[in-house]
Structure formats: C-alpha cells, structure tokens
Amino acid sequence: MPAAVDPGDPDQRIVEAAAQLPGRGGVTGWAGLRWMGGSWFDGVDRHGTLAPVPLAVGSGHRRRVHPGLVVSQEVLDLTTVVRHEGVRVTVPLWSVAYEMRKATSDTAAVVAFEMAAYDDLVSIEELTRFTDSSLWLRWGVERVRRVLPVLEENSWSPMEPVMRLAWTLEEVRPRPLANWPVFDLNGRFVGTPDLIDPVAGVYGMYDGGLHLAGEVRHRDVTKEAAYRRLGLEGAVMMAGDLADHSPFLARLDQAYARAGRRRADDRLWMAGPPRWWVPTSTVAQRRALSDDERSRYLTYRHAA
Structure with missing residues (x-):
C-alpha cells in the first residue's frame, strides 16, 4: 500500500x-x-x-x-x-x-x-x-x-530579530550587530553571538527550549565562558521573555553596567574581523559566493 x-x-x-x-x-x-x-x-x-x-x-x-x-x-x-x-x-x-x-x-x-x-x-x-x-x-x-x-539581512533564526527589536525598543541603546563574528586580539575566531554591541562589549543570546540541555546547552556554556575571557558581557533572552521583554531588558542593562566598569586593558576582542575573513553578512555578499564557498562559509549557520 x-x-x-x-x-x-x-x-x-x-x-x-x-x-x-x-x-x-x-x-x-x-x-x-x-x-x-x-x-x-x-x-x-x-x-x-x-x-x-x-x-x-x-x-x-x-x-x-x-x-x-x-x-x-x-x-x-x-x-x-x-x-x-x-x-x-x-x-x-x-x-x-x-x-x-x-x-x-x-x-x-x-x-x-x-x-x-x-x-x-x-x-x-x-x-x-x-x-x-x-x-x-x-x-x-x-x-x-x-x-x-x-530590517537586517543576517538573522539566523526567527527569535533573533525579536530580541534585536526589544534591545532597541527604548531607543537608549545602540542597534546591535547581528551574528557578528568575535575574534581575540591574535585574530583567532572565538564565536558568533546572536547580537553584539562591539563598542560597549555587550552581546545577546536567545535561549529557547532547544538550549536547555544536552549538546546545545554544553556548546552555549562553552561559548559564554569564552566570551567572558575576552571581557564581553552577555544578556540572555529566554522564551518566557517573549510576552514581557522587561526581564530581558533588565539583564541587558546589567550587562551594559558591568561592561562599563571594565578597564580598557580588559577588552581582549578585536573591533572587527581580520582582513582574511570572508564577510557574509549581507544578501549581496552571499549571492556572490560560489557553490563551494557557500558550502564552506554558510553551513555553520544551521548549527548556530
């Protein structure tokens, strides 16, 4: 049958x-x-x-x-x-x-x-x-x-624009960059937070039900530790914050406050990607890639 x-x-x-x-x-x-x-x-x-x-x-x-x-x-x-x-x-x-x-x-x-x-x-x-x-x-x-x-062309999941719009809702914080790669001062790639204000040193991550346990949670914790070693301060948006953004915004304000107290020599991340990095943050940049380049440079988005 x-x-x-x-x-x-x-x-x-x-x-x-x-x-x-x-x-x-x-x-x-x-x-x-x-x-x-x-x-x-x-x-x-x-x-x-x-x-x-x-x-x-x-x-x-x-x-x-x-x-x-x-x-x-x-x-x-x-x-x-x-x-x-x-x-x-x-x-x-x-x-x-x-x-x-x-x-x-x-x-x-x-x-x-x-x-x-x-x-x-x-x-x-x-x-x-x-x-x-x-x-x-x-x-x-x-x-x-x-x-x-x-609008943004580099969101990797539906909750990222929701978090970004909440971040800028009160118009008191700079608009964060979406999925901007983070490098240490030696040019070593560390990770790609969902959102980041690279000037202030504050990043945001969405933590839904998929992130509660197992390999995904282990990967998130490892990333958070790596960002902290660079001097970055983070705020997490959770599924429970979708109806009321105020808890997330309170955590975000605390992250900005912590970042503001850091000394200049604690800032161990690069202001932007090194010259060898191939940018893929816009539709035009991604459309210009060959099929082989797309398989190498874009596959990681599915696992983020």
Missing part, C-alpha cells in the same frame, strides 16, 4: 493549493517563499496552528472558499508570477511583501522578511525599490515602509 500522505506536510499543502488556482495567479506569502527555497517557512504559526496557504489570483476572478486557503484578489503584474518546479508562485518580493502586509504585528513583519533574507530570496535594497515601484497604496504598504529602516 502507498504511504499515507501527511495532511500537515507544508509541501503537500502547497501542491494541493496550487491545483485550485484559476488560469492565472500563484501561490504567495509563506507558501510561495517556502516553494522558492525559504527554509524557515513551514506554514505553522507560533501557536502550532496550520496557517492557510495564500493564493494570489488577481482581479476579475470569483472568490471560491476552500478549507486551508486564503485568496487575494489584488491586481497582479504579469511579471509577478513565475513557474518554479511545476508550481505557479509569486516572485519572492511579492510573497514577502504580502506576508509582511498581512502580518499580525510589525515584529512579525520583520521576522518574515529576515527569514526570507536568510536564504537570500530578497534584500533590503530590492524590497525598498519594490515598495516604491509596485506596492503603491496597497493595503498594508505603510507597515512595510515603517519597518524598512530596522
């Missing part, structure tokens, strides 16, 4: 949704991004509920109700839809803009963009141009414009 199809499998849901498309249009939003290679888009919301598959069908088509689908009848430019691996999808810029415009909050919109940028599907520059040239006065475009200045 053939194996049973998992009704929650996101790829199966996308294929079945695409079969409901009319003569034009395409799968969009999270589903379009996943089909184009977005590894962080699984169609499950933060409550564990299956999100509907969004379909962009353009204007002039009757809205048909299907379970598990949501239909957008916004006017589509002919260049908006492409066929990829047998499925019609909207181009990544349209898909991510759709996801950002329909997001439940500005933070969710930022997360959507940054997880698409993780796989180099979109860049900030491209989204800026697309917003001005193609979104016009569409519903929700004001949110896209509002969050453009705070």
Whole structure:
C-alpha cells in the first residue's frame, strides 16, 4: 500500500493549493517563499496552528472558499508570477511583501522578511525599490515602509530579530550587530553571538527550549565562558521573555553596567574581523559566493 500522505506536510499543502488556482495567479506569502527555497517557512504559526496557504489570483476572478486557503484578489503584474518546479508562485518580493502586509504585528513583519533574507530570496535594497515601484497604496504598504529602516539581512533564526527589536525598543541603546563574528586580539575566531554591541562589549543570546540541555546547552556554556575571557558581557533572552521583554531588558542593562566598569586593558576582542575573513553578512555578499564557498562559509549557520 502507498504511504499515507501527511495532511500537515507544508509541501503537500502547497501542491494541493496550487491545483485550485484559476488560469492565472500563484501561490504567495509563506507558501510561495517556502516553494522558492525559504527554509524557515513551514506554514505553522507560533501557536502550532496550520496557517492557510495564500493564493494570489488577481482581479476579475470569483472568490471560491476552500478549507486551508486564503485568496487575494489584488491586481497582479504579469511579471509577478513565475513557474518554479511545476508550481505557479509569486516572485519572492511579492510573497514577502504580502506576508509582511498581512502580518499580525510589525515584529512579525520583520521576522518574515529576515527569514526570507536568510536564504537570500530578497534584500533590503530590492524590497525598498519594490515598495516604491509596485506596492503603491496597497493595503498594508505603510507597515512595510515603517519597518524598512530596522530590517537586517543576517538573522539566523526567527527569535533573533525579536530580541534585536526589544534591545532597541527604548531607543537608549545602540542597534546591535547581528551574528557578528568575535575574534581575540591574535585574530583567532572565538564565536558568533546572536547580537553584539562591539563598542560597549555587550552581546545577546536567545535561549529557547532547544538550549536547555544536552549538546546545545554544553556548546552555549562553552561559548559564554569564552566570551567572558575576552571581557564581553552577555544578556540572555529566554522564551518566557517573549510576552514581557522587561526581564530581558533588565539583564541587558546589567550587562551594559558591568561592561562599563571594565578597564580598557580588559577588552581582549578585536573591533572587527581580520582582513582574511570572508564577510557574509549581507544578501549581496552571499549571492556572490560560489557553490563551494557557500558550502564552506554558510553551513555553520544551521548549527548556530
């Protein structure tokens, strides 16, 4: 007997949704991004509920109700839809803009963009141009414009932008760098904290349920000890801080206070990477890598 199809499998849901498309249009939003290679888009919301598959069908088509689908009848430019691996999808810029415009909050919109940028599907520059040239006065475009200045292209997981936005919420701390590599004064690579203010010497790490025990926790503790030896002070955001950021911000303020009391000769980290380091913090830098370079320089992101 053939194996049973998992009704929650996101790829199966996308294929079945695409079969409901009319003569034009395409799968969009999270589903379009996943089909184009977005590894962080699984169609499950933060409550564990299956999100509907969004379909962009353009204007002039009757809205048909299907379970598990949501239909957008916004006017589509002919260049908006492409066929990829047998499925019609909207181009990544349209898909991510759709996801950002329909997001439940500005933070969710930022997360959507940054997880698409993780796989180099979109860049900030491209989204800026697309917003001005193609979104016009569409519903929700004001949110896209509002969050453009705070977007980042080097987040490695969905909780990192959440932590960064909390870090800068009160506008009293400098915007930290995302996944900036840390080196000792001899140029030896030490680690890559989720966020870091390299001037103050303060870093931030997100510690979710995955980090509570076993090899991941051992690796985290080892990293924390290495950062302390360099004179860096850290603050951890935990899953319990997501609803109320104040405990994390209190820990962050304490880290800044400790860092401020350190002497100059206690600062044993380099201000930036050594010259031999190959930068991969922007979409443009990663797109310029060869396949071999990507396998060497980007694989570590999955284990971070």
